[in-house]
Amino acid sequence: MTILYLDCGMGAAGDMLMGALYELADDKRGFLAGLSGLTVAGVEIEALASEKCGIAGTHMRVLVGGREEQSLDAVDVHDHGDHDVHHHGHEHTRHDDHDHHEHDHYDQGDRHDHDHHEHDGAPDHHHDPGAQSHTHTHSSLPAVSEIISGLGLPEEVRDDALAVYQLIAEAEAHVHRRPVDEVHFHEVGTLDAIADVVGVSLLMHELSPDEVVASPVHVGSGQVWCAHGLVPVPAPATAYLLRGIPTYGGEIRGELCTPTGAALLRHFVDRFEPQPTMAVERIGYGMGSKDFAAANCVRAMLGGHAGGPGTVIELAVNLDDMTGEAIGFAVEELFAAGALDVWTSPIGMKKGRPAVVLSCLCDLSRRDDLIATLFRHTSTLGVRGTPHDRWTLERAVEDRRVGERTVRVKRASGWGVTRAKAEYDDLATLARDEGVTLDEARRRVEGSS
Ligand SMILES: O=C([S-])c1cc(C(=O)S)c[n+]([C@@H]2O[C@H](COP(=O)(O)O)[C@@H](O)[C@H]2O)c1
Ligand code: NI
Numbered sequence: 548m549t550i551l552y553l554d555c556g557m558g559a560a561g562d563m564l565m566g567a568l569y570e571l572a573d574d575k576r577g578f579l580a581g582l583s584g585l586t587v588a589g590v591e592i593e594a595l596a597s598e599k600c601g602i603a604g605t606h607m608r609v610l611v612g613g614r615e616e617q618s619l620d621a622v623d624v625h626d627h628g629d630h631d632v633h634h635h636g637h638e639h640t641r642h643d644d645h646d647h648h649e650h651d652h653y654d655q656g657d658r659h660d661h662d663h664h665e666h667d668g669a670p671d672h673h674h675d676p677g678a679q680s681h682t683h684t685h686s687s688l689p690a691v692s693e694i695i696s697g698l699g700l701p702e703e704v705r706d707d708a709l710a711v712y713q714l715i716a717e718a719e720a721h722v723h724r725r726p727v728d729e730v731h732f733h734e735v736g737t738l739d740a741i742a743d744v745v746g747v748s749l750l751m752h753e754l755s756p757d758e759v760v761a762s763p764v765h766v767g768s769g770q771v772w773c774a775h776g777l778v779p780v781p782a783p784a785t786a787y788l789l790r791g792i793p794t795y796g797g798e799i800r801g802e803l804c805t806p807t808g809a810a811l812l813r814h815f816v817d818r819f820e821p822q823p824t825m826a827v828e829r830i831g832y833g834m835g836s837k838d839f840a841a842a843n844c845v846r847a848m849l850g851g852h853a854g855g856p857g858t859v860i861e862l863a864v865n866l867d868d869m870t871g872e873a874i875g876f877a878v879e880e881l882f883a884a885g886a887l888d889v890w891t892s893p894i895g896m897k898k899g900r901p902a903v904v905l906s907c908l909c910d911l912s913r914r915d916d917l918i919a920t921l922f923r924h925t926s927t928l929g930v931r932g933t934p935h936d937r938w939t940l941e942r943a944v945e946d947r948r949v950g951e952r953t954v955r956v957k958r959a960s961g962w963g964v965t966r967a968k969a970e971y972d973d974l975a976t977l978a979r980d981e982g983v984t985l986d987e988a989r990r991r992v993e994g995s996s
Contacts, residue, residue, distance in 0.1 A: 548852045549851055550757065552760050552847070552848040553760070554762050554822070556762060556846075557842065558765050558802075558808065571754060571831040573753075578753065585698065589738070590609060602844065604831070606836065620802055688713070694741055695712070695744075695745060707748040710814055714813055715807070747811050758912075760817065761812055764789060766797075767800070767803035784809075785809045789809050789813070801839060803843075818911040825851065829850070832845075832846055858911060859910060859934070860911055860914050861906060862917055863906040864921055865902060865903075866902055874891065887907075887909055905921070911934075948995065950991075954974065954977060956968065956992065
């Protein structure tokens with residue numbers, strides 16, 4: 548059971564997530580080759596050694612037409628004009644010839660400010676950024692999907708990347724109160740964001756952790772320039788994408804979590820909580836392009852469960868107006884939707900009604916599906932949920948030959964205990980086919996070991 552833990556104590560941007568996962572990947576060349584389809588579109592992706600507050604990590608530099616996009620925090624408004632903001636995005640990239648310590652001053656007057664929704668959504672609608680501003684492209688979801696689908700990615704990677712973009716499109720649609728099919732991306736529609744989304748999807752596919760856990764997300768504070776103008780941090784799309792996820796503003800003035808980072812977290816992370824008990828085997832640091840007092844990185848840790856409890860959710864509803872048949876059907880649907888266990892308990896309810904509590908246990912990643920199943924297949928108007936610690940034995944299933952037949956035997960071990968038990972369905976088939984009792988069938992399986 549492998550756990551990928553993402554420390555988002557300095558937020559998350561697409562390139563930071565990609566850098567952190569890249570450090571964990573075995574086949575780094577294969578990964579970069581997997582992104583080569585993007586070079587046709589003028590995108591170059593380099594993994595550069597980068598250092599923040601003395602920590603060595605990787606900065607994934609995505610160049611589109613030779614330029615790297617940066618988010619423009621409005622960290623300081625100077626006396627010499629309301630429109631001047633101090634851009635503190637600079638890099639400390641060892642393999643780079645440029646002067647990384649320059650501080651650019653962005654003047655709102657040099658920006659091409661406009662309503663991106665007035666454009667027709669053609670993916671090649673670029674604005675010349677000039678010397679003082681940033682490039683952005685206006686792309687529709689179908690245009691972005693076409694680019695992603697044309698990259699020759701494994702099906703699962705392509706589907707993940709498309710799902711991340713769907714989330715971004717829904718966030719844009721919500722923020723601008725437009726239908727999803729009328730959304731035109733601005734910054735996140737540029738090729739560098741596509742590279743981030745595809746890169747992270749590819750690396751997740753390569754690492755294939757059983758569980759992805761992330762810390763509460765530090766979003767930063769203040770304001771940031773985007774295609775709409777100066778917006779509050781977290782940017783509106785980021786705030787929407789992170790709803791329901793634990794976040795905090797903290798002391799740092801600047802945008803720490805971008806819409807792309809937020810969409811990637813929403814899609815890939817199973818649960819948000821402090822680092823679980825795990826035996827960490829590999830650690831990766833993905834560096835951002837900006838510098839703050841704290842190391843601007845996402846830290847990724849890969850490891851296994853280390854004897855600590857897992858978390859399961861118990862969902863429960865009280866039912867006083869359903870038939871036994873209908874409740875039985877709901878039980879089957881809950882199992883089909885991924886419940887670990889489902890049970891009913893008799894209760895007495897108001898107005899002297901005999902009733903039942905229908906309960907089920909599930910992993911957090913299945914919780915929302917099971918809530919939807921409860922609402923769909925029962926008459927309840929509310930679902931209760933309680934998280935529980937759960938300690939488990941390691942389980943394995945082995946096949947055992949009993950004469951001409953194969954019977955599955957479940958082995959469980961840990962906590963000083965080892966035991967084995969034949970799978971009931973196989974045992975019942977054996978008993979019926981051989982015309983013996985269940986006990987006799989069990990003895991035959993035990994005798995065959
Ligand atoms: O492109 C989109 S959807 C976008 C939306 C918003 C809104 O809040 S609406 C803000 N921004 C800003 O663009 C840059 C780049 O974001 P990436 O996700 O492409 O890294 C960033 O400063 C966002 O706040 C983009
Ligand atoms: Ni927007």
